[in-house]
Amino acid sequence: MPHDMKTFYWSLFFLAALFCDAVFISMNDDKLRVFSKPLLVLLLIALVLNATPRYTAPLKTGLLVALVASWFGDVLLLRPGTTFFIAGIAAFLVAQVAYGLSFNALRQQKGIRFRPLMLVPVLTYYVCLISLLFEHLGDFLIPVLVYGVVISFMLAMALQLVRLKNRRSAALLFGGALLFVTSDSILALSRFYWKQSSTPIELLIMLTYGLAQLFLCIGLLNHIAPPRTPKKSPEALRQELLN
Secondary structure (H helix, E strand, O other): OOHHHHHHHHHHHHHHHHHHHHHHHHOOOHHHHHHHHHHHHHHHHHHHHHHOOOOOOHHHHHHHHHHHHHHHHHHHHOOOOHHHHHHHHHHHHHHHHHHHHHHHHHHHHOOOOOOHHHHHHHHHHHHHHHHHHHHHOHHHHHHHHHHHHHHHHHHHHHHHHHHOOOHHHHHHHHHHHHHHHHHHHHHHHHHHHOOOOOHHHHHHHHHHHHHHHHHHHHHHHOOOOOOOOOOOOHHHHHHHHHO
């Protein structure tokens, strides 16, 4: 099956699982979410392995590290308690580092010049959000500050890729990074600033997170999958046999 078709079908499986998870959130059924939420990233890992069998590349390794770390983060954040929350942040910190380094490697691979000016909007957003949360973070101050820096790094690296020649990939990577930051920002606001959550907020967090992971995965897969071997004409095959 062609790489594009494999990606399409696995993406449908992922969207179906994301829909089921959203239904369970609406039902406030945490017992079913123990199965549905971890399944999401597992499907993306299966997508990467199925779309690129026996093919190794640094970008593939970086993507798999990001997805595996995200899976651990999802599982840990399903558990109540401060310890599991901190461990979940640590797991997602690893994922953000892996994504950020992968984006930077792709930038270098494509010969895209790093533009420091593109850091300005990301730094501005980070400073504004932390200023809003600062007085409410308490014991979580250092973990949130560090995680904020790392996810801002990831977004900044994705922003550098808006000049990719593959416009679809550029849109997926920047859109995915932006959705990831949106999801985590809403989560931080609901936990530390509003100090309350609700079903609509939980749905928004999960949908933006799920789509972020899907977009980032497909965006990087565009540069990971082995190039297609052009089909040779009968005449070319005949010439090879003659030679």
